[in-house]
Amino acid sequence: MTEITSLSLFELIKNIKEKKISSNEVAKSFVDRSEKSKKLNAYVTENFEKCLKLSKEFDNKPNFDLKLPGIPIAVKDLFCTNEVRTTAGSNILNNFVPSYESTVTQNIWNEGGILLGKLNCDEFAMGSSNETSFFGNVQNPIAKDLVPGGSSGGSSSALAANLTPVTIGTDTGGSIRQPASFTGTVGLKPTYGSCSRYGIVAFASSLDQAGPMSKDVKDSSILLEVISSFDKKDSTSIDFKRNNYSSELTRNIKGIKIGIPKEYRVDGMPDEIEKLWKKGIEYAKDCGAEIIDISLPHTSYALPTYYIVAPAEASSNLARYDGVKYGLRSSGESLIDMYEKTRSEGFGEEVKRRIMIGTYVLSSGYYDAYYLKAQKVRQLIKQDFDQAYNKVDAILTPSTPSSAFKIGEKSNDPVSMYLNDIFTVPVNLAGLPGISIPAGADKNNYPLGLQIIGKPFDEQTVLNIAYSMEEKINYKNNITDWWIE
Amino acid sequence: MDRIMSKNNSEYLIERNDNVYEVVIGLEVHAQVTSNSKLFSSSSTKFGAEPNTQVSLVDAAFPGMLPVINEYCVKQAIKTGIGLKAKINNKSVFDRKNYFYADLPQGYQISQYKYPIVGEGNVILDMPEGQKHVGIERLHLEQDAGKSIHDVDPSNTLVDLNRSGVALMEIVSKPDLRSPDEVNAYIKKLRSIMRYLGTCDGNMQEGSLRADVNVSVRIKGSTDLGTRCEIKNVNSIKFMQMAIIYEANRQVDLIEEGEEIDQETRLFDTKKNETRSMRSKEDAHDYRYFPDPDLLPLEITDEFIDQLKSEIPELPDDKKKRFIDEFKISSYEATILVSDIDTAKYFEEVVAKMGKNRDMKLAVNWITGELFAVLNNKNIEIAHSPISAKNLAKLINLIKNGTISGKIAKTIFELMMDGDIDPQIIVEEKGLKQESNPKALEALIDKIINDNREKAIEYKQGKEKLFGFFVGQAMKASGGKANPQLINELLKKKL
Numbered sequence: 010m011t012e013i014t015s016l017s018l019f020e021l022i023k024n025i026k027e028k029k030i031s032s033n034e035v036a037k038s039f040v041d042r043s044e045k046s047k048k049l050n051a052y053v054t055e056n057f058e059k060c061l062k063l064s065k066e067f068d069n070k071p072n073f074d075l076k077l078p079g080i081p082i083a084v085k086d087l088f089c090t091n092e093v094r095t096t097a098g099s100n101i102l103n104n105f106v107p108s109y110e111s112t113v114t115q116n117i118w119n120e121g122g123i124l125l126g127k128l129n130c131d132e133f134a135m136g137s138s139n140e141t142s143f144f145g146n147v148q149n150p151i152a153k154d155l156v157p158g159g160s161s162g163g164s165s166s167a168l169a170a171n172l173t174p175v176t177i178g179t180d181t182g183g184s185i186r187q188p189a190s191f192t193g194t195v196g197l198k199p200t201y202g203s204c205s206r207y208g209i210v211a212f213a214s215s216l217d218q219a220g221p222m223s224k225d226v227k228d229s230s231i232l233l234e235v236i237s238s239f240d241k242k243d244s245t246s247i248d249f250k251r252n253n254y255s256s257e258l259t260r261n262i263k264g265i266k267i268g269i270p271k272e273y274r275v276d277g278m279p280d281e282i283e284k285l286w287k288k289g290i291e292y293a294k295d296c297g298a299e300i301i302d303i304s305l306p307h308t309s310y311a312l313p314t315y316y317i318v319a320p321a322e323a324s325s326n327l328a329r330y331d332g333v334k335y336g337l338r339s340s341g342e343s344l345i346d347m348y349e350k351t352r353s354e355g356f357g358e359e360v361k362r363r364i365m366i367g368t369y370v371l372s373s374g375y376y377d378a379y380y381l382k383a384q385k386v387r388q389l390i391k392q393d394f395d396q397a398y399n400k401v402d403a404i405l406t407p408s409t410p411s412s413a414f415k416i417g418e419k420s421n422d423p424v425s426m427y428l429n430d431i432f433t434v435p436v437n438l439a440g441l442p443g444i445s446i447p448a449g450a451d452k453n454n455y456p457l458g459l460q461i462i463g464k465p466f467d468e469q470t471v472l473n474i475a476y477s478m479e480e481k482i483n484y485k486n487n488i489t490d491w492w493i494e
Numbered sequence: 495m496d497r498i499m500s501k502n503n504s505e506y507l508i509e510r511n512d513n514v515y516e517v518v519i520g521l522e523v524h525a526q527v528t529s530n531s532k533l534f535s536s537s538s539t540k541f542g543a544e545p546n547t548q549v550s551l552v553d554a555a556f557p558g559m560l561p562v563i564n565e566y567c568v569k570q571a572i573k574t575g576i577g578l579k580a581k582i583n584n585k586s587v588f589d590r591k592n593y594f595y596a597d598l599p600q601g602y603q604i605s606q607y608k609y610p611i612v613g614e615g616n617v618i619l620d621m622p623e624g625q626k627h628v629g630i631e632r633l634h635l636e637q638d639a640g641k642s643i644h645d646v647d648p649s650n651t652l653v654d655l656n657r658s659g660v661a662l663m664e665i666v667s668k669p670d671l672r673s674p675d676e677v678n679a680y681i682k683k684l685r686s687i688m689r690y691l692g693t694c695d696g697n698m699q700e701g702s703l704r705a706d707v708n709v710s711v712r713i714k715g716s717t718d719l720g721t722r723c724e725i726k727n728v729n730s731i732k733f734m735q736m737a738i739i740y741e742a743n744r745q746v747d748l749i750e751e752g753e754e755i756d757q758e759t760r761l762f763d764t765k766k767n768e769t770r771s772m773r774s775k776e777d778a779h780d781y782r783y784f785p786d787p788d789l790l791p792l793e794i795t796d797e798f799i800d801q802l803k804s805e806i807p808e809l810p811d812d813k814k815k816r817f818i819d820e821f822k823i824s825s826y827e828a829t830i831l832v833s834d835i836d837t838a839k840y841f842e843e844v845v846a847k848m849g850k851n852r853d854m855k856l857a858v859n860w861i862t863g864e865l866f867a868v869l870n871n872k873n874i875e876i877a878h879s880p881i882s883a884k885n886l887a888k889l890i891n892l893i894k895n896g897t898i899s900g901k902i903a904k905t906i907f908e909l910m911m912d913g914d915i916d917p918q919i920i921v922e923e924k925g926l927k928q929e930s931n932p933k934a935l936e937a938l939i940d941k942i943i944n945d946n947r948e949k950a951i952e953y954k955q956g957k958e959k960l961f962g963f964f965v966g967q968a969m970k971a972s973g974g975k976a977n978p979q980l981i982n983e984l985l986k987k988k989l
Contacts, residue, residue, distance in 0.1 A: 089558045102557065109551060111558060208558040214787035243560050244789050322787050325590050328601020329555040333653065344596055344651065371592070371782035380784060 013038035014171040018080065018228035021174055025078050032071070032079025032123070035174075036064035039081050039125055043172045048492040049148045051167040053086045054094045054127040063123045075121030076235050083173035085164045086127035087134055088114045088219070089208040093124065097210040098132040098142040098160075101330045101337045101355030111208025112243070113177060113219045113236045120235045125173055129163030132357045133327065134184055134212040136160050137429040140420045141359040148416075149192055150488050151455055155413045158188030164222050165192040169486060175223040175232050179209060181216045182315050183409075183433025186445035189222055190408035190458030193447040193486040195475070196222045197229045198433075200465045201440035202247030205240030211326040213319040214245070216437040226446060226476040230254040233468060252469045260477035263297035267461075267474065268401035272308035273432060275410065281451045282407045289405055289448055289459040289478070296477040301401050305393040310386045311435040316427060317370050317383035318438070323360075324367025330355060362423065391439045398464050403474055406432050408445035408458035432460060442468045446475045447484040454487060504621045506673030507714060508742060510750045514714040517742040518722075519677055519707065520631075520669035521734075523684060524662045525694040526638070526702040527570045533637050533661035534561030534604065541700045545654035553659040555599035560788050563588075567661040568792065570693040571611050571635050572802050574663055577687040577809055578630050580615025582799050586634075588789045592782040597640035597653050605664075607783040610634035611792060617667075617687070618811055619679040620829045628680055629668035638662050657701075663694065669708065669719065674735035681705070681731050682833065686810050690835045704729045709741045711749070720745070721755040725762050725769055737762040741769050813838055821845065827858045836877040837861070847887030853894045860890055864907055880911040889917040897921065898928050899978055930977040932984065935968070938976070939984050942967045953989055961985065 013035055016024070024030045040057045060081050067079035089095045089107040096102045110118070118124070131141040139147040139162025147162045149155035150170035157166035161178030165188030168176050178185040180198035189196025197220045204219040211217060221232035234255050239248040269290060274283070290300055332338035332351030339354050341347030356364070370379035397404065410431055419426045436443040442465070445458040459478070463471035508515045532539055535552040552559045575582050587609040590602040612633035619626040640658035644651050665684065671677050685696035685703060696703050705728055710720035723741060728734045740762075745755050759778070760769040785791075808816070810832045817828040817838075831841045844857050865886065869876055889906060892898045898906065898921060906917050906926065921927055929935060942964060943950050953960040968981045 089556075095557070097557070105557065107556070107558075109556070206558070207560055210557045211788075242562060244562055245787075321784060325592050325602055325782070325784070328592060328594065329557070329599060331594060331601060333596050334554055334599055335556065345594075348594055368782065371784055373780045373782070376782075376784070 014042050016174070017224055018175045018231055021080060022078060022231070025080070026073045032064040032067040033061065035079065036060050036081045036123065036125070039173060042170075043083075043126070043167075045493045046170055046172055048494065049150060049166050049170055049172070050145050051128055051147055051163045051170065051172055052083070052126045053096055053098070053129050053144045053163065056093055056124045056126045060123050060125045067121065067123070072121060076231065077117060077120045077122040080122050080174060081125040082117060082122045083125040083128050083164075083167055083176055084114055084117075085130050085161050085176065085178045087130055087179050087210045088177065089210065090114055090124060090127065093127065095127065095210070096144070097134070098130045098144060099355065099357070099360070100143040101351070102210070103143070103337060105336050107208075109208060112205035112238065112240045113209065116236050116238055117177070122235075128161075128167050128173075128176060131160035131162065131184075132360050133210065133323070134160035134179055134181055134217075135323070135359050135363055137183070137187055137426050138414070138416070138419065139163065139188075140416065141357055143357060146416050148492060149413050150492065151192060151413065151486065152453070153491060154416050155455065156191065156416050158191035158413060160184040161188050161196070161222065165189055165194055165196070168192065168194050168222050168224065169488065170492070175221060175228050177219055177232070177236060178222050179212075179217055179219050180433075180437065181212050181218075181319060182437050183430040185220045185222055186408050186433050186443060186458070186460060187429060189445040190447070190456065191413035193456030193484065194222060194224055195226055195229050195444065195446050196220065197233060197444040197468070197471070198436065198442065199233060199237060199468055200247075200442045201437075202245055203237045203251075203442070203466070203468070205238060205243040205246050207240055207242040213322040214326060215322060216315075216319060218437070226444075226472060226479050227255065227258060229444070230258045230472045230476075233472075237468075247466075249466050254469060254472055257469055258476055259473050260296070260480060262473050262477050265298045265403065265470065265474065266301050266401040267293050267298045268301050268303035268397050268404040270303050270305040270308065270397070270404060270406060272305050273406045275431060278410055279451075281412075282410060282457065285449050285457050285459065286405075286407050292478050292481040293405060293474070295481050296474070298474065303397045303401060303404070305390075305397060305435070307386065307389045307393050308435060311390055311438055312427065312431055314383045314386045314390065315430070315434040315438060316366070317379050318387060320363040320367035321371050321380050322367070324364045324371065327356075327360070327364060359423070387438050390435055394435075394439045394441060394462075402464070402467075402470055404462040406460045406462065408432060408460040412451040412453070412455035412457055436460075436462050441465060442471050444471050444475045446479055446482070447486070448478075448482050449484060456484070456486060504623065504673050504675035504679075506675070506742075508711070508746050510746055513750070515711045515742070515746050516672055516714045517738065518669045518710045518712060518719060519671035519738060520722075521667045521671065521677065521680065521708070522706040523665040523667075523681070524704045524706075525574075525665060525684070525688060525696070527567045527635075527661035527663055528692055528694055529564065529567050529570060529661055531564055531566075532659040533564055533567050533635065535659055537659065539660050543656055545652075545656060547656065549655040549658065553599065553655055555601070561604060561786070563789065563792070564661065567635065568611070568794075569802060570661075571633060571663055572794065572799060573691050573806060574665075574688060574693045575612030575615065575633055576799075576803055576806055577691050577693070578612070578615035578617060578633065578665070580630055580633065581613035582794065583609065583611055583613055584794050584796070585609065586611040586792045586794075588635075588786045588792070589783045590786045593779050595639065595642070596651055597642045597655070597658065599640065599655060599658055603637050603639065604786055604789070605636035606634035609791075611794075617680065617683055619676060619683055620825075621676065621679060626676065628670045628676075631666040631668050633663055633665045636662050636664055669710075674738050677707075677734055677738060678731050681734070683810070686833050686835070690807055690809050698730050701729060705734060707734055707737060709738055709745070710755075711742050711745045721757050723755070723757065723769070724759050726759055726772060728762055733762060733764055736764075736767055737769055740767060744769065821854050823854055823858055827862070830862055831858070834876065836875065840876050840879065840883050843883035844887045844890070847884050848891055851891070851894060853890060856890045856893060857887075860886060864904065868911065880914060881907070882914050885910055885914055885916055892917055892921065896928060896930055896977060898926060899974070899976075902926050902928065902974055926975060928977050929972050929975045930980055932980060935972070935976055935980055935984055938971050939968055939981070939988055942971060943988055950989060961989070964989065
């Protein structure tokens with residue numbers, strides 16, 4: 010039998026339900042491998058002992074009707090977990106232990122999932138390489154000193170390295186899809202309003218969305234089915250009819266219309282990406298899809314729009330970390346002095362940069378020129394997609410303009426770092442579902458991803474296209490376990 | 495020498511060196527919405543609880559916590575808007591007002607900035623010289639902050655978040671007020687309307703009603719507005735009036751000395767009776783308002799508004815009109831009776847219990863006279879009146895049908911207060927029934943005239959003042975029970 014840790018979620022569930030393996034065996038395998046993988050720095054907080062204990066409890070009283078029966082799962086450290094430290098990758102929450110649980114993680118535990126640990130991420134999910142985390146860089150298991158992407162970098166690394174069978178991330182501008190692309194894994198950002206934001210440390214409220222990350226498309230469909238729910242505690246949660254994504258998953262996409270937006274052929278895009286995209290188009294055709302050229306004319310404004318809207322919301326969302334109620338408090342001579350010292354010591358450079366940008370674009374005299382204009386452009390970007398969807402069912406693009414880069418390569422060049430999100434950001438601005446699936450490798454054998462963008466609430470079509478293309482692409486990561494101690 | 499001239503009771507003018515100034519006032523009233531739970535969380539809003547016992551994770555702004563609008567508070571705001579004869583906006587937006595303070599856990603207050611839930615309306619004031627209309631600019635919903643306590647611990651500020659997140663309505667008037675008296679009438683009228691509606695209890699001691707007062711002055715007759723100063727967070731009508739008088743005079747002094755008035759935010763020091771600068775325009779916060787991305791725009795259908803309109807009780811202005819038409823009382827009397835919903839209720843109950851042969855004049859006089867005096871003395875709300883409307887109606891009817899005299903009635907009234915006793919019982923037990931038998935009274939009067947022959951002659955010779963003496967003697971002889979009207983008639987006849 011293959012090693013337990015390299016099994017897919019689907020296979021694990023099957024084996025547990027057929028009593029071929031126990032929950033505790035599964036937990037032990039992932040805990041053991043995680044223990045040997047400290048070099049990756051994927052975990053911020055381990056929950057190993059508790060996980061092993063809970064898996065035994067599951068085995069003593071198993072419930073095989075659950076969707077995730079006794080499955081250990083590590084999650085991004087942006088989800089508040091009851092009685093388990095939640096840091097958001099920040100010093101300011103270094104010692105914060107919530108007394109409550111996020112809706113998304115609660116949904117997982119309700120279906121039998123067991124918390125394995127909290128995974129590293131960029132500080133407050135602000136970053137594309139996991140280098141802004143207070144808890145240090147995360148290694149990409151693909152190669153040494155390669156970034157795992159971000160902000161869900163601990164999640165992508167742990168997943169690709171088989172430290173967790175599946176994981177959940179959050180995606181504000183690409184934070185699930187870009188790290189998935191960089192690690193040869195699958196990452197899905199659902200429609201805004203699909204997964205509750207309750208209990209997720211907020212970055213940019215109008216863009217944040219939790220989603221599954223997995224080794225294959227089927228696993229993402231299983232996990233999406235568990236985490237997507239209407240939640241009254243989140244006013245932006247939407248009450249729509251959710252599919253049984255895993256049982257409705259099909260490779261029959263004959264006649265489905267897939268749009269190819271010409272604006273995504275950006276200047277300076279490497280040939281490899283261009284080739285990958287072309288290959289993807291061929292795969293889609295092979296699956297029976299009809300390819301249609303489309304235009305999303307406002308694409309080039311997406312990135313600047315995003316870098317106004319997201320920091321604006323972040324500057325306000327992060328005001329609550331002031332040293333008064335919880336988290337880090339540095340002592341000061343006065344209230345203002347305490348604020349300044351706490352926030353100076355508590356936040357890292359990237360977070361401070363975005364707070365400053367956000368404060369600036371909301372300031373009186375600049376609001377109209379920046380924030381208000383960005384909101385208008387955001388509407389235009391949405392309309393672009395609405396119009397495209399009159400003609401097509403989904404859109405195919407590359408996930409990122411490049412493969413994973415070296416740690417430190419872009420950390421002093423924020424703009425080049427921000428460009429990483431160029432293909433993913435429009436999807437967040439328009440609130441659409443998007444998935445990244447591994448589709449090939451570059452000359453260094455680093456994985457590259459393709460993105461499939463769907464209509465609002467049409468995760469099923471996105472998953473179906475991904476599922477059928479995945480079979481044709483048949484990409485496998487070549488991971489050497491170089492980090493194992 | 496300055497002098498305050500007054501053309502009529504409620505006008506307030508300041509004269510300096512032959513210049514006559516008027517004061518222009520606009521109010522931003524913060525009224526706490528009557529609601530069991532907060533604007534965006536389910537925590538209790540009960541007043542007077544132990545510090546930090548009514549605080550949810552949302553109120554304390556824990557990571558990942560999200561606001562969820564309390565529909566009841568929205569209804570309350572719409573009802574208040576209807577009471578202010580204002581436009582209810584079908585779409586309004588919650589914005590974040592960003593600033594740092596220890597008692598503001600989120601680092602922003604959720605408020606409404608560009609698109610408030612209620613637009614323009616107006617309030618009618620009954621001033622001695624007639625009615626005055628005061629324009630309402632807008633009403634919006636917002637969260638209250640917590641409370642910082644600086645004087646308990648010598649080295650720390652303590653924070654109580656019980657108030658954090660409580661729903662407030664900010665009601666902004668147009669700069670239509672011209673005197674401290676009008677401010678008094680305006681606040682009272684607002685409070686009256688909201689208490690009728692049950693949307694704000696108007697309790698100023700508990701901080702349910704506070705106001706920021708905008709004051710400017712200008713030469714009487716000018717139509718330009720002067721530079722205004724905003725006096726923050728004044729929590730009683732008396733202090734508002736004192737602050738306005740101080741501030742208006744301060745501004746006039748500055749102008750007369752040829753100085754500029756700085757647009758600034760000021761605080762009223764109640765101990766020193768003066769306002770002082772809190773921050774200038776240059777130091778004004780940049781609140782960086784923007785729509786709260788955690789909340790969707792508030793969309794209210796016309797059907798929803800109509801439904802609420804149908805639930806609105808009769809409001810003071812309408813009630814006053816009806817009292818005048820139906821009960822034939824004066825405008826002045828009606829104004830007093832409708833100003834407080836419980837007074838109006840009490841009055842209507844008295845009227846109902848008086849039955850067919852009701853006497854409005856007596857009812858109004860007894861309520862606004864004797865009863866108000868007792869309530870004021872004992873500091874009791876009319877809802878807890880020691881004498882029920884039913885028994886007061888009985889007492890009035892006893893006077894009306896001649897069973898007792900007005901004078902005896904006052905004695906009975908005093909006795910009734912000891913446990914809301916039925917006046918009929920008191921009359922019977924104490925034998926206080928009025929003597930209205932002409933024959934009995936005739937005998938009594940004959941005796942008095944006999945005993946005072948000389949005075950009777952003097953009276954007949956034209957010393958009419960002595961009539962009162964005879965009335966007094968007759969009342970005294972009857973132990974106060976004689977029907978005064980009958981005594982008058984009989985005396986006139988006999989003398």
